């Protein structure tokens with residue numbers, strides 16, 4: 001049998017693309033290497049606790065009565081998922097904390113606007129001009145080249161501190177580029193985080209994954225788990241089939257891959273001439289998840305983006321981790337309803353990590369390093385949350401490193417956000433092989449699903 005389209009990867013972009021294609025009658029099969037769906041955003045059980053492997057928050061919150069043109073509203077319509085099915089709960093508030101100054105934001109943009117007006121008076125006018133410019137910017141143009149966001153922002157805002165504070169959350173949640181971002185990506189993340197804001201499905205990522213998996217089944221699509229793709233066979237610039245790790249061959253008219261750019265090309269027998277020159281992703285993270293004996297007393301913030309040094313450095317660190325900046329997320333601090341099942345009391349701390357260093361340690365040293373980093377990040381979180389005995393409240397620690405990311409998702413260098421150069425139109429050197437997800441350029445939970453849909457619409461539903 002020949003499928004209309006094989007989708008490599010059952011992460012959020014692959015699942016969304018699969019639903020879209022199946023709705024239009026295409027015969028599709030999603031091939032996922034692992035036993036669980038979700039890729040970077042999956043879930044697992046450890047010592048009886050259900051833990052989301054990625055979820056801090058979904059971006060792009062919109063209320064049920066919000067504009068129909070909002071990205072999340074459009075996304076749900078295209079996937080035929082009812083708004084209420086996700087049971088979204090909004091963040092309490094989040095903070096950007098830098099030395100001597102802190103900016104608080106909620107899902108109401110006016111709150112951040114007022115914070116900036118009060119704390120950065122001289123730059124307020126420039127900030128408003130930047131905000132207007134961003135509102136009118138075509139960030140979804142698939143043919144635009146890289147434009148330095150640092151440069152564009154500096155044309156509006158004079159304060160390096162405010163600039164760094166605005167960049168910090170946007171980079172942590174979506175930049176594959178060191179110390180800068182593509183302005184289109186900046187515009188997307190600015191809207192996703194500051195203008196629309198954070199939420200989560202009441203029960204975590206499993207709600208979304210179950211909905212997506214059910215939609216695929218209802219629409220006649222197929223999902224095969226534990227089915228890694230080992231090779232893509234092609235002839236005269238056209239892919240004909242894939243070979244699975246089991247040795248089985250599956251043929252298709254088109255292939256949509258969410259595995260990543262380099263990762264997908266690595267599967268091709270015939271690689272493009274520039275393969276060695278395509279820049280590899282470098283941005284990797286260590287995240288410590290601490291399950292607590294009870295919720296943190298008096299601590300209400302949903303997410304803190306922190307930086308303790310004079311300048312914010314977002315780059316591959318020299319040491320195993322760089323604890324000067326990072327993200328602290330408390331999944332319990334969303335606006336839950338009384339009937340909601342609550343996540344286990346938990347804190348998640350994410351910092352930048354050097355993938356080369358993590359890669360080279362032998363297993364026993366790797367374990368020691370991991371334990372040391374968990375302790376260090378917990379002490380950082382203790383400082384920012386103001387909970388002095390945070391370590392004493394932790395009853396289970398789990399830590400993922402760049403090696404964990406590579407093992408569970410195949411992303412080389414543990415690069416969560418993939419290659420620094422995105423392939424916005426999703427095309428590869430093979431005429432019927434397309435990229436979606438991380439390396440197409442729309443990142444995060446909402447972004448990767450939009451990516452799957454956009455590329456399916458663009459190339460496979462004409």
Ligand SMILES: Cc1cc2nc3c(=O)[nH]c(=O)nc-3n(C[C@H](O)[C@H](O)[C@H](O)COP(=O)(O)OP(=O)(O)OC[C@H]3O[C@@H](n4cnc5c(N)ncnc54)[C@H](O)[C@@H]3O)c2cc1C
Pocket residue numbers: 008009010011012013014031032033034037038039040041053054055056057058059227228229230258259263287405408409410411416436437438439443444445446448
């Ligand atoms: C720790 C962490 C926390 C995050 N937190 C958030 C958050 O709070 N909010 C947010 O919006 N975003 C978050 N993200 C980012 C978000 O998870 C990703 O941007 C998004 O899930 C990417 O989806 P994707 O489909 O593009 O890629 P992936 O999730 O990487 O999916 C690719 C899939 O392809 C499979 N695959 C790879 N190679 C093969 C092969 N050869 N054969 C078969 N299958 C293959 C992989 O197993 C994987 O399932 C987080 C990411 C991480 C790592």
